[in-house]
Amino acid sequence: MRTPLFIICEVVVATVLYLLFRHYGNDYFFFAGYTVLQFVVMATAWNILGGYCGYVNFGSAGFFAIGAYSSVFFYTVGQNVQDMDPGFLTSVLHVIFPIPVPILIVFGGAFAGLVGLGTGYLTLRLRGVFFAIATLALAVVIETLIVNWEYVGGSRGAYIIPPNTVPVFGPYIQYLFVLMLVMVIVGLTAARLIERSRLGYGFATIRDDELAAEASGVPTLKLKLIATVLSGALMGMAGSTFPFYLGFTEPGSVFDLSYAVNSIAMPMIGGTTSWVGPLIGAILLGTMQQVATVTISSVANLLIVGLMLIGFVIVAPNGIVGLWQDWIAKRSKS
Amino acid sequence: MEFSFSLLINAIAAGLLLGGFYAAVTAGIAISFGMLDIVNIAHPAFIIVGSYVAYIINAKFGVDPILASIVMLPAFYALGAAVYQVYYLSFEKRGQESLRGLAFFFGLLFVTEVLLLIVFGVDYRSVNAAYIGPSINIGPIELPLRLLVPCAAALAMFAVLQIFLSRSFIGRAVMAVSQDPLALRLMAVDPTRIKRIAFGISIATASMAGAFLIIIQPVIPSVGRDYIGRIFAICVLGGLGSLPGALIAALLLGVLESLTSTFYGPSWAPAVAFGILLITLAVRPSGLLGR
Numbered sequence: 001m002r003t004p005l006f007i008i009c010e011v012v013v014a015t016v017l018y019l020l021f022r023h024y025g026n027d028y029f030f031f032a033g034y035t036v037l038q039f040v041v042m043a044t045a046w047n048i049l050g051g052y053c054g055y056v057n058f059g060s061a062g063f064f065a066i067g068a069y070s071s072v073f074f075y076t077v078g079q080n081v082q083d084m085d086p087g088f089l090t091s092v093l094h095v096i097f098p099i100p101v102p103i104l105i106v107f108g109g110a111f112a113g114l115v116g117l118g119t120g121y122l123t124l125r126l127r128g129v130f131f132a133i134a135t136l137a138l139a140v141v142i143e144t145l146i147v148n149w150e151y152v153g154g155s156r157g158a159y160i161i162p163p164n165t166v167p168v169f170g171p172y173i174q175y176l177f178v179l180m181l182v183m184v185i186v187g188l189t190a191a192r193l194i195e196r197s198r199l200g201y202g203f204a205t206i207r208d209d210e211l212a213a214e215a216s217g218v219p220t221l222k223l224k225l226i227a228t229v230l231s232g233a234l235m236g237m238a239g240s241t242f243p244f245y246l247g248f249t250e251p252g253s254v255f256d257l258s259y260a261v262n263s264i265a266m267p268m269i270g271g272t273t274s275w276v277g278p279l280i281g282a283i284l285l286g287t288m289q290q291v292a293t294v295t296i297s298s299v300a301n302l303l304i305v306g307l308m309l310i311g312f313v314i315v316a317p318n319g320i321v322g323l324w325q326d327w328i329a330k331r332s333k334s
Numbered sequence: 335m336e337f338s339f340s341l342l343i344n345a346i347a348a349g350l351l352l353g354g355f356y357a358a359v360t361a362g363i364a365i366s367f368g369m370l371d372i373v374n375i376a377h378p379a380f381i382i383v384g385s386y387v388a389y390i391i392n393a394k395f396g397v398d399p400i401l402a403s404i405v406m407l408p409a410f411y412a413l414g415a416a417v418y419q420v421y422y423l424s425f426e427k428r429g430q431e432s433l434r435g436l437a438f439f440f441g442l443l444f445v446t447e448v449l450l451l452i453v454f455g456v457d458y459r460s461v462n463a464a465y466i467g468p469s470i471n472i473g474p475i476e477l478p479l480r481l482l483v484p485c486a487a488a489l490a491m492f493a494v495l496q497i498f499l500s501r502s503f504i505g506r507a508v509m510a511v512s513q514d515p516l517a518l519r520l521m522a523v524d525p526t527r528i529k530r531i532a533f534g535i536s537i538a539t540a541s542m543a544g545a546f547l548i549i550i551q552p553v554i555p556s557v558g559r560d561y562i563g564r565i566f567a568i569c570v571l572g573g574l575g576s577l578p579g580a581l582i583a584a585l586l587l588g589v590l591e592s593l594t595s596t597f598y599g600p601s602w603a604p605a606v607a608f609g610i611l612l613i614t615l616a617v618r619p620s621g622l623l624g625r
Contacts, residue, residue: 056436058375122616129373130570130615132436134608136375137563141608148601155601257559261444268437299452306445313434313441314424 007189014181022174030173034245036286037180038238042259043266043278044187045234049227050264051272052200054207055128059119059135060263062142063232065254066115067108067239072152072249074099074107075160101179105240112236113229115142120228125221128210143255157250160243176241187234191275194230203227235263258302262286265309271321280320340474345596346589347475353588354485355550357492357581358543359561360568362536365495367566368575369512370529370536372421376439377565378558379446380537384410384544385459385553386450392461399461400487403545407538414537417442418530443558450555458552466549484546491542495535496577508532512575560604567611573621582622 001009021029042060049055057063078097081090099107115138123134147155162172169175194200202223205213214220243249262285270281285305292301316323359381366374384403391402425435465479499505507528510518515525547553568587572579587607595603614621 050433054433056433056440058440122612126615126619128432129436130619132373133375133563133566133570134611134615137566137608137611140560140563141605144602144605148599257444257447257556261440264437264440268434272433299448303445303448303452306441306448309441310438310445313438314420317428317434 003189003193006192007185010185010188014185018178018181021177027171027173030171030177032290034173034177034180035290036283037177037184038242039262039266039286040279040282041180041183041187041238042235042263043270043282044184044191044275045231045238046263047267047272047275047278048191048194048234049231051267051277052194052203052207053224053227055124055224055227056132056264057135057228057231058132058260058264059138060235061255061257061259062135062139063112063116063235064239064242064259065139065142065146065251066112067105067236068242068249068254069146069152070108070111070236071101071104071240071243072158072160074104075243076152076158101175101241101244105179105183105237108240109233109237112239113233116228116232117225120225124224124228139255139260143251146251146254153249155251157248158243159248161247162244172244176245179241180238183234183237186237188275188279190230190234191278195275199223199226258305261302261305261309262289265305265312267319269308269312269319271319273318274321277319277321284320341596342593343475345592347477348481349589349592350585351477351481351485351588352550352592353585354488355481355543355546356564356568356588357584358484358488358539358546360565360572360580360584361492361495361577362539362543363565363569364572364575364577364580365508365532365536365539367569368573368580369508370532371512372418372529372533373436374439374533374536375436375562375566376442376446377536377540378561379443380410380413380540381544381547381561382450382553382555382558383446384541385548386454386544387541388545388548389459389461389553392463396462398463399545399549400483400542403542406541410541411534411538414534415530417537418533421533422526422529447555447558454555456554458554459548460552461545461548463549480549484549487542488546491539492577492581495539499577504528504531509575563604563611564607567607567614570619571610571614571621573623576621576623579621579623 017033021033025033042064045063046057046060049057075098078099081093081097119134119138120131123131146152152158164172166172166175169178194203202213202218202220205216205218206220206223210220239254242254246253262282266281266285267278268281269285270279271277285308289301289305292298292304312319318325359378362380363374363377366372366377384406387406388399388402391397391406392399397405421435421438425438463483465483467480469476469478469480470482471477499508507518507523508531511525511528511532518525518528547557551557564587568580568583571586572581572583587610590610591603591606594606
């Protein structure tokens with residue numbers, strides 16, 4: 001399928017989904033749906049580096065939080081425009097602020113991408129495992145910085161009061177839902193494009209045998225940095241709407257370990273080699289968690305995710321997509 | 335000036351004591367990550383399990399937590415050997431340890447934390463022992479026994495490990511397996527068996543480190559996460575596979591963290607480990623005493 005056609009398909013599916021939700025659902029559906037879509041973006045983003053290049057990122061929550069806190073920062077600046085000292089600056093800033101959410105998404109993505117670049121530059125020249133460890137520690141450090149940064153609320157957290165309704169979309173959550181749908185389309189299209197381009201083949205050579213790739217002239221460091229930046233930026237984008245979703249942002253909820261676990265578990269369970277895997281994994285696990293949170297408890301669903309992750313990496317290393325391919329292969333043989 | 339000088343001395347002393355404890359926490363990782371090339375990021379989870387085991391035994395029978403942890407060493411050794419067996423069969427044998435092995439340990443870390451959360455809840459747990467509370471004074475330096483006792487025990491454990499690894503046959507085989515498994519096999523030693531033993535030992539150290547941890551501070555299930563960055567920073571700074579290096583790095587990090595929290599506030603302390611990790615990786619990836 002050609003890329004324009006693929007995008008049209010995505011848009012059609014997204015529109016149908018939105019209209020169905022709008023027609024049959026209530027606001028809860030949108031709240032739950034938003035979370036699942038957010039996980040689709042996170043899983044797709046993780047997979048660009050983890051699945052295609054084979055580099056494990058444990059710091060998904062850190063990148064997510066950079067996006068979230070970049071929104072909090074610009075929102076807070078917008079709130080304090082009146083207090084700016086030179087008068088003319090205030091009038092200029094009044095034109096800029098409040099920054100519309102779609103632009104905040106771009107900012108969130110840019111900052112997270114930059115942090116990805118920095119971390120990657122320092123650690124990606126070494127063995128892959130050092131990068132994994134660095135990302136693990138990165139989340140802790142970003143949390144330390146945020147906790148100590150009073151301007152964005154510090155450890156107390158920050159309030160963002162979104163308007164109740166938005167023109168055209170109606171309730172604010174529906175607006176956020178549509179924004180997240182757009183991010184899903186962007187993420188999936190990017191992942192699919194990468195997969196079928198020179199870039200994707202380059203990534204695959206790194207995953208399969210980095211030494212051989214380097215020896216045959218693949219610019220591995222450059223490719224790894226590209227993957228890290230893309231992946232981090234997508235995660236930052238997914239996080240940048242989070243403050244508007246809950247209205248209250250605090251370090252404990254943004255840096256929750258469940259983001260890191262889910263972004264790894266979803267591609268691993270779905271299958272890491274193609275864009276379909278994270279999508280399947282995120283929809284399956286995301287929906288299941290929404291149901292389990294309501295029916296059992298939120299702790300129990302985290303346990304289920306962890307156990308499924310362990311189970312899948314041991315029993316079905318290639319995820320649901322791998323199981324499906326095996327089944328097809330078996331059927332065509334017999 | 336006098337005041338700030340005693341503050342400085344005390345911060346360094348507390349940092350050294352803390353560093354001794356960090357050495358115990360890192361010992362397990364120095365073996366599994368440094369020597370066996372197994373990136374066991376679930377190690378902090380095993381340490382927290384050690385803390386809770388010490389807590390249960392202490393609360394039920396009133397046994398000293400360090401003694402309890404020594405009694406529990408075989409159980410942790412068996413646990414480690416079992417985990418290695420699963421890891422070997424599912425990942426190492428298939429050559430998939432890099433991506434899926436990491437995900438496996440990450441899942442293990444997460445599941446352990448959630449299980450502890452379900453069983454024990456989010457309340458802080460602590461132990462009772464005679465040496466928790468009082469402290470001894472040497473001149474201007476105040477040494478809390480709560481830190482001094484775990485530090486001494488940690489150094490003793492470290493010394494035993496170092497002697498075992500450098501003197502005994504199995505210990506030398508563990509060192510060898512990290513360098514050349516094939517050569518080891520040619521000398522009629524099964525590398526898998528050696529790795530299983532070594533991994534068992536590395537998890538066994540978590541039992542004692544856990545007991546030290548719960549003596550030093552009250553424990554909740556999520557506290558293990560704070561140690562991930564720390565122990566890997568120490569391990570990398572010390573040089574992979576070098577126990578003496580890890581000890582020096584642990585003392586260094588302890589002092590730096592203690593100084594940071596004394597002069598800039600405790601909320602900045604977690605950033606120190608990461609800073610050290612990044613600088614080490616950028617400047618000297620082989621660490622202080624790396625091979």
